[in-house]
Amino acid sequence: MSIFTAALQVTSSDLTTYLYIAFFGLLFIVQFAFGTRLQSYFAINEISRGLNKLRVMKDKARKEAIDYLINVGKAAADPTQRVDQFLDYVTIMPVDIDPSGLVGKIDHVVTTNNDRVRSEVGALLNQSNPVTISISENLLEVATSLNQIHKIVRHYYLLGKKTNSYFTLVQLQMLMPMIIQEADALLNATDSFRMGQPVGDGIGPVVVSKLMAGKEKRVIAKDTVMAVTEYKGRKLYVLKADGPMAYVGQPGMAIQKIIGEMGVKPSAIVMIDAALKLEGEKTGEIAEGVGAAIGGIGVEKYQIEEAATKVKVPLYAILVKQSILEAITVMRKEIAEAAEKVGEVLNRVIEEKTKEGDEIVVAGIGNTLGVAQ
Amino acid sequence: MMSSVPGADKKSKLLVYTIEECPVCGQKTKRAFSVGDYVTKESSKCPKCSNSTRVSLVYAESTKQSG
Ligand SMILES: [Zn+2]
Numbered sequence: 001m002s003i004f005t006a007a008l009q010v011t012s013s014d015l016t017t018y019l020y021i022a023f024f025g026l027l028f029i030v031q032f033a034f035g036t037r038l039q040s041y042f043a044i045n046e047i048s049r050g051l052n053k054l055r056v057m058k059d060k061a062r063k064e065a066i067d068y069l070i071n072v073g074k075a076a077a078d079p080t081q082r083v084d085q086f087l088d089y090v091t092i093m094p095v096d097i098d099p100s101g102l103v104g105k106i107d108h109v110v111t112t113n114n115d116r117v118r119s120e121v122g123a124l125l126n127q128s129n130p131v132t133i134s135i136s137e138n139l140l141e142v143a144t145s146l147n148q149i150h151k152i153v154r155h156y157y158l159l160g161k162k163t164n165s166y167f168t169l170v171q172l173q174m175l176m177p178m179i180i181q182e183a184d185a186l187l188n189a190t191d192s193f194r195m196g197q198p199v200g201d202g203i204g205p206v207v208v209s210k211l212m213a214g215k216e217k218r219v220i221a222k223d224t225v226m227a228v229t230e231y232k233g234r235k236l237y238v239l240k241a242d243g244p245m246a247y248v249g250q251p252g253m254a255i256q257k258i259i260g261e262m263g264v265k266p267s268a269i270v271m272i273d274a275a276l277k278l279e280g281e282k283t284g285e286i287a288e289g290v291g292a293a294i295g296g297i298g299v300e301k302y303q304i305e306e307a308a309t310k311v312k313v314p315l316y317a318i319l320v321k322q323s324i325l326e327a328i329t330v331m332r333k334e335i336a337e338a339a340e341k342v343g344e345v346l347n348r349v350i351e352e353k354t355k356e357g358d359e360i361v362v363a364g365i366g367n368t369l370g371v372a373q
Numbered sequence: 374m375m376s377s378v379p380g381a382d383k384k385s386k387l388l389v390y391t392i393e394e395c396p397v398c399g400q401k402t403k404r405a406f407s408v409g410d411y412v413t414k415e416s417s418k419c420p421k422c423s424n425s426t427r428v429s430l431v432y433a434e435s436t437k438q439s440g
Contacts, residue, residue, distance in 0.1 A: 196409070196411065197389055197406065197431055198411070198412060198432075206430070209412055213413055243412070243413075244411035244412070244414075329433075330389055330431075330432070330433040331431065331432045331433065332432060332433055332435075333432045333433065333434045335432070336430045336432035337432075339430065370410070370412060371411060371413070372412060372413040372414065
């Protein structure tokens with residue numbers, strides 16, 4: 001028998017029953033009227049804790065960049081002010097309402113920015129070691145990213161609070177663990193960068209550097225080197241970013257040059273890259289596929305697809321699975337040990353898909369910090 | 374109801390090693406990483422045949438097994 005029917009049957013003498021009804025009624029009203037406000041309160045609390053963590057992280061990354069510039073880079077003057085200007089520097093992406101030729105414009109803006117970063121960092125340091133300059137660039141990039149993340153989260157937090165928007169706050173609360181995880185990965189990356197250790201993303205360059213060892217190298221695009229080698233009667237054009245600097249190079253431009261300017265007619269392009277694993281997948285697992293295996297904002301991918309489509313060359317991909325944290329921090333044993341297996345897969349792909357006398361382009365994609373050739 | 378935010382210091386310690394490989398006899402040696410090491414760098418003499426070895430890999434191992 002429910003409490004309501006009971007209340008109807010029992011006469012006014014039963015005071016406790018009325019109290020019960022009043023209590024549950026009140027609870028219902030409170031829940032109805034203030035439920036979301038209560039939830040918002042919890043959300044605000046949790047976001048503000050996360051925001052604090054983000055603030056500590058971005059300050060740490062900034063400090064590490066400054067320390068590196070002073071201690072290793074031997075910065076002539078105190079770089080603090082320049083670094084702070086750096087963190088707020090914006091790159092304005094080209095307009096996309098008329099998309100024809102957009103990739104070229106994006107490429108232009110991004111290249112301008114990259115050149116600016118390098119020249120400014122170079123001017124800041126009292127030495128010209130390219131490894132130190134490239135590491136400084138990467139450390140500043142990490143500090144900038146963390147600064148951006150903190151700013152954006154803070155924006156939505158304050159906006160949600162100001163407008164009392166339950167849904168803004170709850171959405172932010174739900175995203176917070178993922179945001180913190182990504183920020184944490186970025187902060188951890190600074191340790192590997194400072195030491196000049198290869199990162200997980202450098203697995204492509206590691207595999208390819210073995211093919212280039214002892215061969216004559218030439219610069220084929222900005223920060224990108226190429227060597228010609230041979231495998232079972234096939235001629236291989238092998239390329240990677242110029243190590244051991246923390247470069248990613250311009251593999252798109254390089255492949256365009258090999259096919260265009262050099263007039264090479266490859267019968268296959270094989271790209272080796274790190275790929276984000278899904279939760280539950282094993283680190284260091286190798287996957288094969290077709291298509292241009294390269295991340296970034298899409299300029300390189302576009303250039304490679306263009307070049308390959310123009311001459312109808314198949315694109316093959318060999319991928320090594322890893323998490324975002326593993327990709328930007330020091331290379332894990334499981335990933336490093338995949339290098340040998342990737343080499344075997346590469347040989348098999350070449351043997352299966354091409355014949356003797358063919359020309360093949362092999363590209364090791366990724367950050368080549370700590371991996372020379 | 375409430376999701377928890379993972380801590381920033383919740384990582385197992387990683388030790389970084391440099392693997393040197395002799396191009397002549399294939400002897401591999403593993404030592405602690407030192408700043409300035411990079412893959413393909415010419416390194417110490419091979420303990421077996423005293424040719425100079427090259428760094429073939431640099432990687433990190435978790436102190437906890439399968440971390
Ligand atoms: Zn030897």
